[in-house]
Amino acid sequence: MHRYRSHTCGALRASDIGQTVRLSGWCHRIRDHGGVLFIDLRDHYGITQVVADPDSPAFKAVEQARAEWVIRVDGRVRPRPTGTENLELATGEVEVFITELEVLGPAGELPLQVFGEQEYPEETRLRYRFLDLRRERLHRNIMLRGQVIDSLRNRMKSQGFFEFQTPILTASSPEGARDYLVPSRVHPGKFYALPQAPQQFKQLLMVAGFDRYFQIAPCFRDEDARADRSPGEFYQLDIEMSFVTQDDVFASVEPVLRGVFEEFGDGKPVTQSFPKIRYADAIKSYGTDKPDLRNPIKMQNVSEAFRGSGFKVFARILNDDPKAEVWAIPAPSGGSRAFCDRMNSWAQGEGQPGLGYIFWREGAGAGPLANNIGPERTAEIAAQLGLKDGDACFFVAGRPDKFYKFAGEARTRVGKDLGLIEENRFEFCWITDFPMYEWNEDDKKIDFSHNPFSMPNFDHDAFLALDPADQDTVLGITAFQYDIVCNGIELSSGAIRNHRPDVMKKAFAVAGYGEETIIEKFGGMYRAFQYGAPPHGGIAPGVDRIVMLLAGESNLREVVLFPMNQRCEDLLMGAPSTVTAKQLRELHIRLNLPT
Numbered sequence: 001m002h003r004y005r006s007h008t009c010g011a012l013r014a015s016d017i018g019q020t021v022r023l024s025g026w027c028h029r030i031r032d033h034g035g036v037l038f039i040d041l042r043d044h045y046g047i048t049q050v051v052a053d054p055d056s057p058a059f060k061a062v063e064q065a066r067a068e069w070v071i072r073v074d075g076r077v078r079p080r081p082t083g084t085e086n087l088e089l090a091t092g093e094v095e096v097f098i099t100e101l102e103v104l105g106p107a108g109e110l111p112l113q114v115f116g117e118q119e120y121p122e123e124t125r126l127r128y129r130f131l132d133l134r135r136e137r138l139h140r141n142i143m144l145r146g147q148v149i150d151s152l153r154n155r156m157k158s159q160g161f162f163e164f165q166t167p168i169l170t171a172s173s174p175e176g177a178r179d180y181l182v183p184s185r186v187h188p189g190k191f192y193a194l195p196q197a198p199q200q201f202k203q204l205l206m207v208a209g210f211d212r213y214f215q216i217a218p219c220f221r222d223e224d225a226r227a228d229r230s231p232g233e234f235y236q237l238d239i240e241m242s243f244v245t246q247d248d249v250f251a252s253v254e255p256v257l258r259g260v261f262e263e264f265g266d267g268k269p270v271t272q273s274f275p276k277i278r279y280a281d282a283i284k285s286y287g288t289d290k291p292d293l294r295n296p297i298k299m300q301n302v303s304e305a306f307r308g309s310g311f312k313v314f315a316r317i318l319n320d321d322p323k324a325e326v327w328a329i330p331a332p333s334g335g336s337r338a339f340c341d342r343m344n345s346w347a348q349g350e351g352q353p354g355l356g357y358i359f360w361r362e363g364a365g366a367g368p369l370a371n372n373i374g375p376e377r378t379a380e381i382a383a384q385l386g387l388k389d390g391d392a393c394f395f396v397a398g399r400p401d402k403f404y405k406f407a408g409e410a411r412t413r414v415g416k417d418l419g420l421i422e423e424n425r426f427e428f429c430w431i432t433d434f435p436m437y438e439w440n441e442d443d444k445k446i447d448f449s450h451n452p453f454s455m456p457n458f459d460h461d462a463f464l465a466l467d468p469a470d471q472d473t474v475l476g477i478t479a480f481q482y483d484i485v486c487n488g489i490e491l492s493s494g495a496i497r498n499h500r501p502d503v504m505k506k507a508f509a510v511a512g513y514g515e516e517t518i519i520e521k522f523g524g525m526y527r528a529f530q531y532g533a534p535p536h537g538g539i540a541p542g543v544d545r546i547v548m549l550l551a552g553e554s555n556l557r558e559v560v561l562f563p564m565n566q567r568c569e570d571l572l573m574g575a576p577s578t579v580t581a582k583q584l585r586e587l588h589i590r591l592n593l594p595t
Helices: 059-064 122-127 136-158 199-207 246-264 279-286 312-320 337-349 368-385 400-417 460-464 471-475 501-510 515-529 543-551 581-586
Strands: 020-033 036-043 046-052 070-079 094-105 180-183 191-194 212-221 232-242 276-278 325-331 356-361 364-366 392-398 428-432 437-440 445-448 481-486 489-496 536-539
Touching (some): 020 094, 036 059, 036 070, 059 094, 136 212, 136 232, 136 246, 136 543, 199 212, 199 232, 199 515, 199 536, 232 489, 232 543, 246 428, 246 481, 246 489, 246 543, 276 279, 279 428, 312 325, 325 368, 337 356, 337 400, 356 368, 364 368, 368 392, 392 400, 437 471, 445 471, 460 501, 489 543, 501 515
Parallel strands (some): 046 094, 276 428
Antiparallel strands (some): 020 070, 070 094, 180 191, 232 536, 325 392, 356 392, 428 481, 437 445, 481 489, 489 536
């Protein structure tokens, strides 16, 4: 017999009754039922109940066992007594009567219990992550992560993509977040950087003629933690394709994501054809470029119902500012004064003066706004929004660029409080046509809105002839840039790349940057584009976020093996840590620490 086991703790079935077996694992739970001792023995594969009574030669050894001890047991498989079967366990029809027990690894007093799903402080969970990972939910999440990555990889290969590995030590580049820098010993005073993303390398692969690239890529960014963003490092399904349009990218990515969510989504419905929503329309309808489409509420512009009306506050705002608008947030089934007052109080708690509302009953609008604008205008609003008795509507006014985020939060709040959000489904969409440029109020200049390397969605000859002083035209230019969103979480940004040096130089010039800036910051890629670059584009869905959604978690920490805390510290391994004076001398570094 094998030194440690003849079977795993998830293998035994009724067909094994009568066999002598050997199992090894952790003491998951120990129970004493009137002198008969039961241990739920756990390993990676499952749990088997092992039992000893005073007649067992191993009884005294079993009495000494404690939670999370690692033990080996020999014994005979027998059926569980009638009525004690556990059908929730694969091994639940049988148990092992122990004849011999060996302690392989005793455990001290536990800082957190593995059995059960008790809550513990983040510091405890991360410092003892090896114990945390033994717990069923987290262990299951990590296994799900591996299965999802396998599925993503197989689906990409089946579409003709080839997996490449790009460098981890590279040059620092300004891609939106701080780099992690690595000092060079052989080049004193110079530094490598860990890649924020393989962006430039994957574009260079297209220039080199490889056509279809993917990678499960590690990315490193020195930025603050959030629930949907791991501090320090994260992984993404990095994709790039040559000779493609935006729709070609969509057609390649949709079946991969749809297939993975159908495979691992526990039967929850998944969007079959991802709708395309222009950025400007997403802002107007949902108040965000990351809309949760499980919430059916769509906002609308109802300015005309208030223009010149008896509600002087909104009428004055519309009259004094030609860019001002009034937006309506419908609240189906929210037509009670109590709910409307709660929403108004919530808005005040968010730093707003309030949240105007109308609710409908007995065929007419009610509330202060309805009284001020009159029944005709109130009926117009109801007709425009499709509202009826028992419904309500909330209103925000001003310049949309100032209030749209609050309006979006109010839409979400209404949807949650009224139970309108269909929780058990995965709703995908594409957000397209992001603005290429925006007005930088601090510097009083036009600047890139997001990605400077996206191809402008503008006739190339007209773009090359564009006068940067024509602000209205410049600020109206959109880019072939897109996000993919699921249930209100952005999974990825992507773009059709600007592969033409003349268009790239002009794009930077419009934002006030000369060619020397491109050469200094992105010289390698810009130089490559001088030698025949194909049209290309790509995207990089976040693996961590995909798994988080599939696991039903709200924090990335629950789907990552060894995450850092909110201060970007690895409490288990003690990183970041100090280094020796010798190491610093070899790197020609002298510390200048803050006092």
